[in-house]
Every structure is written in C-alpha cells, then in structure tokens.
Amino acid sequence: MKKLSFNQNILTAGVVLALGIGGSTLVDAATSGSVSPSGGVQISNTATATYSVDGVAQPEVKSNAVVVNVSEVASFSLVATNQDGTPNDDRNEKLPMVGPNGSVTFTNKLTNSGNLADTYTITLANAVGDNFDYNNITDATITATIKNADGTTVGQPQTLKSGGTITLQPGQYAELSYTLQGDGNGVGGQQANATITATSQYIGKQDSSKATLTNTDNAIIRTPVFSIVKTASLTQIDLNKTTEYTYTIKVKNDDKAGYAIDADNVLIVDNVPAGLSIDTGSIKVSTDKGSAASTATTASTANKLVVNNQNIKVGETVTITFTVKITDKAALAKAGSATNHADVYDNYGPNPVDPNNPGNPDIHDSTNPNTPSKTNTPSGDNPKSNDPNNPGTGGDVPSTVNFNNRGLTLTPNNAAEIAPNGSTTYTHTLTNTGNKTESGLTFTIKDTAGDNIDVSSVTYTAPDGTKTTLTPTNGVYTIPGNLDAGQAQAGKIEVTVKSNNATLNTSDAATITVTPAAGTNGDAPAAVIATDTTTIKGMTLVKKQAKDEACDGTADSAFSDAVINDAKPGQCIVYRIEATNTFSNKPLTNVVIKDAANQWNTKADYVVNSIKDSANGATTAPGDAAVSSNLNIAAGQTGWLQFAVKIKTTK
Numbered sequence: 001m002k003k004l005s006f007n008q009n010i011l012t013a014g015v016v017l018a019l020g021i022g023g024s025t026l027v028d029a030a031t032s033g034s035v036s037p038s039g040g041v042q043i044s045n046t047a048t049a050t051y052s053v054d055g056v057a058q059p060e061v062k063s064n065a066v067v068v069n070v071s072e073v074a075s076f077s078l079v080a081t082n083q084d085g086t087p088n089d090d091r092n093e094k095l096p097m098v099g100p101n102g103s104v105t106f107t108n109k110l111t112n113s114g115n116l117a118d119t120y121t122i123t124l125a126n127a128v129g130d131n132f133d134y135n136n137i138t139d140a141t142i143t144a145t146i147k148n149a150d151g152t153t154v155g156q157p158q159t160l161k162s163g164g165t166i167t168l169q170p171g172q173y174a175e176l177s178y179t180l181q182g183d184g185n186g187v188g189g190q191q192a193n194a195t196i197t198a199t200s201q202y203i204g205k206q207d208s209s210k211a212t213l214t215n216t217d218n219a220i221i222r223t224p225v226f227s228i229v230k231t232a233s234l235t236q237i238d239l240n241k242t243t244e245y246t247y248t249i250k251v252k253n254d255d256k257a258g259y260a261i262d263a264d265n266v267l268i269v270d271n272v273p274a275g276l277s278i279d280t281g282s283i284k285v286s287t288d289k290g291s292a293a294s295t296a297t298t299a300s301t302a303n304k305l306v307v308n309n310q311n312i313k314v315g316e317t318v319t320i321t322f323t324v325k326i327t328d329k330a331a332l333a334k335a336g337s338a339t340n341h342a343d344v345y346d347n348y349g350p351n352p353v354d355p356n357n358p359g360n361p362d363i364h365d366s367t368n369p370n371t372p373s374k375t376n377t378p379s380g381d382n383p384k385s386n387d388p389n390n391p392g393t394g395g396d397v398p399s400t401v402n403f404n405n406r407g408l409t410l411t412p413n414n415a416a417e418i419a420p421n422g423s424t425t426y427t428h429t430l431t432n433t434g435n436k437t438e439s440g441l442t443f444t445i446k447d448t449a450g451d452n453i454d455v456s457s458v459t460y461t462a463p464d465g466t467k468t469t470l471t472p473t474n475g476v477y478t479i480p481g482n483l484d485a486g487q488a489q490a491g492k493i494e495v496t497v498k499s500n501n502a503t504l505n506t507s508d509a510a511t512i513t514v515t516p517a518a519g520t521n522g523d524a525p526a527a528v529i530a531t532d533t534t535t536i537k538g539m540t541l542v543k544k545q546a547k548d549e550a551c552d553g554t555a556d557s558a559f560s561d562a563v564i565n566d567a568k569p570g571q572c573i574v575y576r577i578e579a580t581n582t583f584s585n586k587p588l589t590n591v592v593i594k595d596a597a598n599q600w601n602t603k604a605d606y607v608v609n610s611i612k613d614s615a616n617g618a619t620t621a622p623g624d625a626a627v628s629s630n631l632n633i634a635a636g637q638t639g640w641l642q643f644a645v646k647i648k649t650t651k
Contacts, residue, residue: 044065044066045065045066046062046063046064046065046066047062047063048060048061048062048063049061049063071115072114072115072116073114073115073116074114074116074118074200074202074203074206075112075113075114076110076111076112076113076114076118076120076168076198076200076213077109077110077111077113077213078090078108078109078110078111078196078198078213078214078215079108079109079111079215080092080106080107080108080215080216080217081107081108081109081175082095082106082107082217090213090214090215090216091215091216091217091218092106092107092108092215092216092217092218093218094191094218094219094220095217095218095219095220096219096220096222096261097182097219097220097221097222098221098222098223098261098348099182099221099223099348099362100132100182100183100184100185100186100187100221101181101182101183101184102181102182102221102348103179103180103181103182104179104180104219105177105178105179106177106178106179106180106194106196106217106219107175107176107177108176108196108215108217109173109174109175109176110122110144110166110168110173110174110176110198111168111172111173111174112168112169112170112171112172112173113171114170114202115170116170116202117167117168117169117170118167118168118200118201118202118203119165119166119167119168119200119201119202120165120166120167120168120198120199120200120201121163121164121165121197121198121199121201122142122144122160122162122163122164122165122166122176122196122197122198123162123163123195123196123197123199124137124138124140124142124162124178124180124194124195124196124197125137125162125194125195125197126192126193126194127192127193127194127195127216130191130192130193131185131186131190131191131192132182132183132184132185132186132190132192132221133183133185133192134180134181134182134183134192134194135181135182135183135184136180136181137162137180137194138161138162139161140161140162140178140179140180141159141160141161141178141179142159142160142161142162142164142176142177142178143157143158143159143176143177143178144157144158144159144160144166144174144175144176145157145158145174145175145177146158146166146168146172146173146174147172147173147174147175148171148172149171149172149173154172165201176196178196180194180217180219182219182221186221187221188221188222188223188225188257188259188260189220189221189257189258189259190220190221191218191219191220191221192218192219193216193217193218194216194217195214195215195216195217196214196215196217197212197213197214197215198212198213198214199211199212200212220259221259222259222260222261223259223260223261223348223363224253224260224261224262224263224266224312224314224346224363225253225254225257225259225260225394226251226252226253226254226263226312226344226346226363226365226394226396227250227251227252227254227394227395227396228249228250228251228342228344228365228366228367228396228397229249229250229252229396229397230247230248230249230250230270230341230342230367230397230398230399231247231248231250231399232245232246232247232248232399232401233245233246233247233248234401235399235400235401235402236401236402236404237326237401237402237403237404238404239326239329239332239333239403239404239405242326243325243326244279244323244324244325244326245323245324245401246282246321246322246323246324247270247321247322247323247324247399248319248320248321249268249270249305249319249320249321249342250317250318250319250320251266251268251312251317251318251320251342251344252312252315252316252317252318253312253313253314253315253316253317254315254394255314255315257394260314260315261314262311262312262313262314263311263312263313263346264311264346264350265308265309265310265311265346265347265350265351265352265353266309266310266311266312266318266344266345266346267306267307267308267309267310267344267345267346267352267353267355267358267361268305268306268307268308268310268318268320268342268343268344268345269304269305269306269307269342269343269344269345269355269358270304270305270340270341270342270343271303271304271305271340271341272303272304272305272324272338272340273331273332273335273338273340274328274331274335275326275327275328275329275330275331275332275335275338276324276325276326276327276328276332276338276340277302277303277324277325277327278300278301278302278303278304278305278322278323278324279322279323279324279325280297280300280301280302280322282321282322282323283297283300283305283307283320283321283322284320284321284322285297285307285310285318285319285320286318286319287312287316287317287318287319288316288317288319289313289315289316289317290313290316291310291311291312291313291316291318292311293310293318294307294308294309294310294318296308296309296310299355299356305320305322306355307320308352308355309352332403332405333403333405333407334405334407335403335405336402336403336405336407336433336434337400337401337402337403338400338401338403339398339399339400339401340398340399341366341367341368341398342366342367342398343364343365343366343367343368344363344364344365344366345358345361345363345364346361346362346363347361347362347363348362348363349362365396366396367396367397367398367399368398404434404436405434406434406436406438406516406524406525407432407433407434407525408430408431408432408433408434408438408441408514408516408525408528409429409430409431409433409528410428410429410430410431410493410512410514410528410529410530411428411429411431411530412428412429412530413530413531413532413533414426414427414428414530414531414532414533415532415533415534415535416532416533416534416535417534417535417536417537417583417584417585417586418497418498418499418534418535418536418537419499419536419537419538420499420501420502420503420504420536420538421499421501422498422499423456423496423497423498423499424496424497424534425494425495425496425497426494426495426496426497426532427492427493427494428492428493428494428495428512428530429490429491429492430479430483430490430491430492430493430514430528431490431491432483432484432485432490434485434525436485437482437483437484437485438482438483438484438485438516438517439481439482439483439517440478440516440517441478441479441483441514441515441516441517442476442477442478442479442514442515443476443477443479443493443512443513443514443515444472444475444476444477444512444513444515445458445472445477445495445510445511445512446510446511446513447508447509447510448509448510448511448531449507449508449509449533450502450506450507450508450509451500451508452499452500452502452503452506452507452508452534452536453497453498453499453500453502453508453510453534454497454498454500455495455496455497455510456496456497456498457469457495457496458470458472458477458493458494458495458496459493459494460477460479460480460491460492460493460494461491461492461494462480462481462491463483463484463490463491466481468480479491479493479514493512493514495510495512495532497510497532497534499534499536502536503536504536504537504538504540504582505535505536505537505582506535506536507533507534507535507536508533508534508535509531509532509533509534510531510532510534511529511530511531511532512529512530512531512532513527513528513529514527514528514529515527537582537583537584537586538582538583539579539580539581539582539588539591539633540579540580540582541577541578541579541580541593542561542577542578542580543561543575543576543577543578543595544559544560544561544575544576544577544578545559545560545561545564545573545574545575545576546558546559546560546573546574546576547564547567547571547572547573547574548571548572548573548574548644549568549571549572550572551570551571551572551607551644551646553574553607553610553644555574559574559576567647568647569647569648569649570646570647570649571646571647572607572644572645572646572647573604573644573645573646573647574610574642574643574644575595575626575642575643575644575645576640576641576642577593577595577640577641577642578638578639578640579591579593579631579633579638579639579640580633580637580638581633581634581635581636581637581638581639582636583635583636584635584636585635586635587632587633587634587635588631588632588633588639589630589632590630590631590632591628591630591631591632591633591639592627592628592629592630592631593613593627593628593631593639593640593641594625594626594627594628595622595625595626595627595641595643596624596625597622597623597624597625597626598624600645601622601645603647603648604645604646604647604648605645605646605648606621606622606626606643606644606645607643607644607645607646608621609621610642610643610644611626611641611642611643612641612642612643613628613629613631613639613640613641613642614631614638614639614640614641615628615629615630615631615632615639617629617630617631619641621643622643626641626643627641628640628641
C-alpha cells in the first residue's frame with residue numbers, strides 16, 4: 001500500500017496552496033508528493049469611512065485589518081485490495097491465473113485524502129524482468145466505482161482505458177477493477193507483474209516528481225500438474241506360457257507443485273500395441289481423495305482404454321487397472337518388447353475433451369516422449385523429467401514389457417566406391433535383439449551380382465573387443481563364442497574386398513547371411529542379411545578439339561572429340577584433354593595430364609603461350625610433350641589441359 005498522509009512533525013507528501021486577495025502575495029507550495037501545508041497566504045481586508053461634522057468634511061477613517069489564512073491540501077493514496085493475505089499494501093500478490101492464456105482480475109483503491117478536488121491519470125503497464133506479459137495491457141477496461149467517505153456510491157461506475165482520468169472530490173475514493181489476460185508464453189508456476197500508476201494533476205503542476213503512486217499487480221499461472229505412472233504385473237513374459245497380464249495406470253494431480261489446481265473432466269487414454277487386446281470387462285477405476293470414480297469407460301475398445309469425465313483434486317491419485325490378453329504371439333515376438341503409453345487430456349474451462357477426437361486441448365500429458373504434448377508446466381512434455389521449480393514434480397513413467405523372443409539384426413547395408421586397383425572394408429553390426437543368448441552362429445558371403453571384386457579377409461570382433469580372423473569351411477564362417485542378449489556393444493563382422501582390375505563404373509554386390517542355431521525348441525528366428533555394393537570409380541580421360549581458323553587463341557566452336565574434316569594449312573587447332581573424377585566422395589590428387597608432341601609435331605607447330613590448365617598452374621609447353629601442373633580434382637569434377645597447334649603450310 002502506498003499512501004500520502006499528513007505528518008504534523010515531518011512535512012511529507014502533499015501540496016497546499018494559499019491564495020491571497022487584496023494586499024496579500026502568493027507563496028510557492030511544497031510539492032513533495034504528500035500532504036505539506038505551505039507558509040500560507042492571507043485574505044486581508046480593511047474598511048474606510050468618510051463623515052462630516054457641522055457640514056464640514058472630515059478626514060477619511062480607516063478600520064483595522066481582518067485576516068483569513070487559506071490552505072488547500074492535495075493528498076491521495078493507492079492501495080492494493082485483492083485478498084492475498086497482506087491487505088492494504090502496494091502489491092496484489094500471486095493472484096491465480098488458470099493456464100498461460102488465462103485471465104485475472106485485479107482491484108486497487110484510489111483515495112483523495114486532500115481537501116480539494118483532484119483529477120488522476122490511471123496507467124497500466126507490463127513490468128520487466130518477470131516471466132511473461134499480459135497481452136491486453138493497453139486495451140483492458142478499467143472499471144472505477146466512485147464512493148463517498150461513508151461508502152455510498154456516487155453515480156454509475158465509470159470505465160476507462162490505460163491513460164484515462166478520474167476526478168475525485170475530497171474524501172471520495174474509487175474502487176478500480178480490471179481484468180488482464182496472459183500472453184500464452186508462461187508455464188505453470190511462473191509469474192507476471194503489471195503496474196497500475198495514479199498521477200495527480202494538481203500535485204503534478206507543482207512538482208511532477210511527487211505526483212505519482214504505483215502499485216504492482218502480480219499473478220501466478222496455476223494449472224493441474226499430472227504425474228502419470230504406468231506399470232505392468234509382469235515385465236518379462238514367456239510367450240509360450242503367458243496368456244494375459246494386468247496394467248495399472250496411476251494419474252496424480254501432483255501437490256508437490258505449489259501452483260497445482262483441481263482438474264475437472266479429465267480424459268485418460270491408453271492405446272495398447274498390436275498383439276494385445278483389452279478385456280473391457282476388467283476395467284476398474286478408483287480414487288484416494290474423495291472424487292467420484294469415473295464410470296465413463298464405455299468408449300473403451302479391445303485396442304483402446306478410455307476413462308472420461310474424471311475429476312482429480314490436488315494431491316489425489318486416480319488408479320486404473322485393466323487386463324490385456326495376448327492375441328498375436330507373432331506380432332509380440334517380432335516387436336520383442338512393448339512400451340505402450342498413457343495419455344491425459346484436460347481443458348481449463350468447463351468444456352470436456354472429446355474422447356473420440358481430443359483435438360487440441362489445453363493440456364496433453366503423456367508417458368510418450370515423442371508425443372507432441374503440451375502440459376504448460378516447466379517440465380514440458382518430457383516424461384521422467386522433473387519440474388525445475390519443484391524437483392520430483394510431474395514426472396511421467398511408461399511401462400515396458402519384454403517378451404521372450406529370439407532375434408538378430410545385421411546392419412547396415414553398405415555401399416562404397418573403390419579404384420580399379422583399390423580395396424575397402426565393410427563393417428556390419430550383429431545385434432542380439434532378443435532376450436536369449438545366441439551361440440553357434442554362422443554366416444556366408446555370396447557374390448550376387450558381377451564378378452569384379454574378391455574377398456581378401458574376414459574378421460569378427462566380439463562385444464568384449466576380442467578380434468578373430470575367420471577362415472571358411474566349405475564356404476561357411478563360424479562366429480566364435482556367444483552373443484548375449486541386450487549387450488550394449490554388439491559383435492562386428494568386417495569384410496575386406498579388393499578390385500580385380502575391374503572396369504570403371506561397374507558394380508558388384510555381396511550378400512552376408514547370418515543364420516542362428518536351431519535351438520532346443522525350434523524357435524530359431526529368421527536369418528538376417530546385409531548387402532555390400534561396390535562400384536569401381538576413378539578417372540576418365542577425353543581429348544577434344546576445336547578449330548581456331550584465325551589463330552587468335554579462341555576456339556571457333558565447342559570442344560568435341562569428333563573428327564575435323566575441313567581443316568586447312570595455316571589454321572590452328574585447339575586441343576583440350578579433360579580428366580574427370582567419377583568418384584562421388586573422393587578427390588583425385590596429383591593428376592598430371594600429358595600430351596606427346598610426336599603425335600602432331602610433324603604436321604603442326606605448337607602455338608607459343610597457348611598452353612594452360614584448369615588450375616592456372618605451372619604448365620610445361622612442348623618440347624616432347626604438353627604437360628599440366630599437378631591437378632587436384634574434386635569428386636564429380638573435371639580438370640583439363642589445353643593448348644593450340646598451327647597446321648604447317650609446308651611439308
């Protein structure tokens with residue numbers, strides 16, 4: 001609360017003007033911003049009279065002076081009046097705003113405690129340094145209900161915007177009320193401040209630095225804070241023995257978040273994975289803090305649990321149990337494990353979420369970290385995370401069930417480019433994706449396309465780092481040791497291949513097939529396959545030519561490798577030898593292009609200074625040969641050597 005008051009001992013906060021008539025003078029008033037009487041000015045009056053004695057006029061008679069001292073006092077206060085536990089101060093503290101786009105109504109009391117009428121300018125503004133703003137701060141309607149000192153209302157309430165004015169008579173006060181809306185950028189527990197400022201026009205004319213009072217209006221975003229924990233009665237399931245198990249979902253409106261509020265009409269959904277079917281008759285809902293357990297479960301199907309219209313008080317936990325039956329062993333065996341998630345939807349207002357089409361509700365929380373959700377809490381949509389403002393608050397935990405399932409993966413399919421005399425090593429990761437140890441693993445390598453490469457070596461690196469060079473028996477390689485389930489590092493098969501002087505741009509494919517042992521129950525998974533594709537790349541060299549009839553150093557046409565049939569003695573021929581890098585990912589280095597002069601020097605003469613190359617390097621003019629500088633040619637690019645000769649006119 002901020003108030004301008006009169007202190008008999010310390011002159012503070014106010015303005016007094018004394019106005020004089022007649023022979024009086026105007027004395028400047030104090031303008032400290034609170035009640036402060038001045039030295040005063042006077043209304044001073046004297047009277048005169050004339051009279052006669054025996055018909056003779058007598059001197060004018062002047063009366064004594066009578067004096068009136070007049071004082072005008074300007075004083076006002078601005079008090080925050082929302083019920084926040086600390087009344088009559090200058091701050092409305094932590095008023096609840098439901099959701100980041102919610103609204104909150106602030107009230108303040110402006111009192112004219114002086115002895116003259118005054119006009120006040122009311123201004124609203126967003127504060128700085130808080131978490132979010134109010135998006136209607138300049139457009140909010142301020143309702144001012146003016147009352148006399150005895151509490152009787154004066155006229156009808158007035159409305160104004162920020163920057164508007166209110167006039168109060170002495171002793172009157174105005175109850176100011178306005179509603180602000182969050183801009184949507186905050187999250188639960190975050191706060192925003194607005195300021196309301198009242199400026200006295202009367203005091204402002206005397207000393208503007210003392211004419212303003214400011215209160216702070218503070219709101220905190222409040223929202224339900226859901227903690228979702230899903231568990232299963234079994235986490236390791238033998239598909240040969242187990243036919244059903246039970247899921248439990250606990251949804252708590254977490255009271256560890258000090259900003260949590262009750263949730264109404266909550267929708268809870270759980271889509272079970274393929275291979276499982278919900279026994280809808282087994283669904284049970286219970287609460288622990290008195291909210292009625294929802295009976296709105298009829299929308300549930302064999303694949304989808306739906307619990308609708310459930311209220312959850314702050315600190316309350318709703319518990320849902322249901323049984324799932326195993327209906328497709330093959331699907332579950334292929335999956336290896338099942339992590340299905342529970343989703344919680346809610347709206348801040350009275351409208352419930354449509355269970356058939358949740359759409360874009362105010363709150364969507366999930367145990368699935370990949371679900372685009374919005375919880376409007378600092379922990380966001382990240383399951384297992386904690387609210388940094390309230391550690392341990394609002395975390396979500398999914399349930400993972402592992403199925404007894406043998407399985408392998410061999411990755412990746414590789415592709416590489418090598419030179420005609422090159423080699424490369426392909427690495428494949430062999431992973432046991434099941435939950436049983438695999439032993440007796442074997443594999444073959446077969447050339448399935450082309451005959452351009454040969455296998456030069458094969459090694460296997462066990463998960464513990466032991467590396468073994470393998471030799472096939474009748475074309476079959478045996479992997480030593482065991483490959484345990486769930487190891488952080490899988491085994492690695494490395495196959496080194498080399499080109500057998502293959503033709504440029506030809507390809508070859510080799511298939512690696514890993515076959516698991518049959519097993520005691522005949523439950524061996526399918527063999528896994530990876531393919532390595534090798535393409536021969538390198539450099540192509542094309543010599544092209546074009547006429548330069550004027551011998552001016554400029555080719556008369558585009559370069560071509562076609563025969564020139566109409567050349568004449570005395571004309572010039574420009575040669576260009578182009579070296580193209582056919583690799584897609586490797587540069588060619590130290591490329592030197594040579595053109596032997598004895599191919600043409602008996603019939604043509606080198607044109608001096610015509611030699612150049614794509615690097616603008618230090619070329620060598622013929623002599624014996626035209627030679628480029630050392631060229632580096634990027635993947636897919638072409639380097640060249642160019643020079644000109646002049647056809648001899650004499651033999």
